[in-house]
Amino acid sequence: MAELKIIDNYDNVPWKEVVQVLLSYAYALIDTNSIVTDSKKELAYDFAMSAITSYLEDKEKFDPSRNPDLIKYLKYNILKQSIFNYKKSSKNTKEIREEEPEKSNKNSEDLGDFFTNNFDIDDTIDIESVVELIEKEIENDDELLEIFIGRYEMDSKRSEICKDIGITTIEYNNRVRRLRRKVKKILNSYQEFKLTK
Amino acid sequence: MSKKANLKGFKNLLHDFAESVSSNSETANEYLREEGFDIDMLLNKSLKHIKKTELILNAEKNKSKVENLIQEALIKIKRIIEKNKGLPTAKLAEILSERAPAFQFRSLEKWDDNQIIEVLEDIDLINFIEEIDEAN
Numbered sequence: 001m002a003e004l005k006i007i008d009n010y011d012n013v014p015w016k017e018v019v020q021v022l023l024s025y026a027y028a029l030i031d032t033n034s035i036v037t038d039s040k041k042e043l044a045y046d047f048a049m050s051a052i053t054s055y056l057e058d059k060e061k062f063d064p065s066r067n068p069d070l071i072k073y074l075k076y077n078i079l080k081q082s083i084f085n086y087k088k089s090s091k092n093t094k095e096i097r098e099e100e101p102e103k104s105n106k107n108s109e110d111l112g113d114f115f116t117n118n119f120d121i122d123d124t125i126d127i128e129s130v131v132e133l134i135e136k137e138i139e140n141d142d143e144l145l146e147i148f149i150g151r152y153e154m155d156s157k158r159s160e161i162c163k164d165i166g167i168t169t170i171e172y173n174n175r176v177r178r179l180r181r182k183v184k185k186i187l188n189s190y191q192e193f194k195l196t197k
Numbered sequence: 198m199s200k201k202a203n204l205k206g207f208k209n210l211l212h213d214f215a216e217s218v219s220s221n222s223e224t225a226n227e228y229l230r231e232e233g234f235d236i237d238m239l240l241n242k243s244l245k246h247i248k249k250t251e252l253i254l255n256a257e258k259n260k261s262k263v264e265n266l267i268q269e270a271l272i273k274i275k276r277i278i279e280k281n282k283g284l285p286t287a288k289l290a291e292i293l294s295e296r297a298p299a300f301q302f303r304s305l306e307k308w309d310d311n312q313i314i315e316v317l318e319d320i321d322l323i324n325f326i327e328e329i330d331e332a333n
Contacts, residue, residue, distance in 0.1 A: 004221040017222035019243045024225035028215035127207050152206035176217035
């Protein structure tokens with residue numbers, strides 16, 4: 001299924017689809033980080049709804065001439081920003097801090113650097129040990145290895161990886177989802193291992 | 198490879214994970230169910246919240262539009278009364294009485310702002326402003 005984009009007809013937004021997309025984006029960002037200790041499901045829902053409410057209250061801030069995709073605006077300019085702000089203050093107050101959405105509409109590739117600069121990872125995770133476990137888990141799965149090497153080792157952009165190995169973004173996302181399941185299993189067992197130590 | 202470079206690469210992957218599970222509603226729905234969300238309940242709740250928010254915002258926007266029109270009409274009426282030129286006050290009274298049955302041809306000069314606003318709240322303001330502009 002193709003990526004959800006809303007590039008026109010902004011007065012008839014398919015909110016049912018948008019809510020699910022925003023909720024899963026928020027939850028996936030929160031879920032990979034144990035710094036956030038509040039109920040992650042409730043928090044993800046609050047982030048998603050807060051992003052939609054912020055948009056509805058001030059639609060003029062969304063500038064389609066910069067990037068017409070409302071989904072990207074909601075994800076990157078509002079939702080993601082709230083999560084990072086929350087994390088910064090969240091070592092931590094429980095309030096979702098609203099800040100002025102950025103004026104520029106970022107695209108998903110631009111977001112890469114912003115994300116890596118602003119996203120905190122639980123300090124207690126030994127990334128190298130986790131990565132070792134991931135490499136071992138996928139050593140015989142060429143499809144996942146290609147993605148892993150491109151993204152983790154080479155720090156390539158997604159569009160570059162797709163071009164290099166000749167796959168669509170849909171296929172890229174399918175592979176990443178498979179990889180996520182494996183990594184999540186590893187991260188969970190790693191956390192459990194730490195707790196029992 | 199330095200640990201810093203690894204950390205950036207690891208964050209790249211985490212961001213890709215979030216992107217991959219939220220690329221469209223079907224994928225998102227599958228992911229949320231897998232993670233134990235009661236998605237039907239949340240959708241129901243969220244759509245109600247969005248509808249309510251839109252209704253409140255629209256009502257506020259309309260209220261503010263009406264308030265602006267009332268102020269515009271009030272200024273025009275007062276200008277006519279105070280300067281007593283252009284549209285005669287008798288004509289103004291006639292235009293008002295056509296629209297507001299409560300308006301009893303009483304002398305407009307003696308009305309205060311609140312009384313005029315009370316009449317203006319019940320009439321088609323855009324039409325009224327157009328007519329006094331034309332007649333003035």
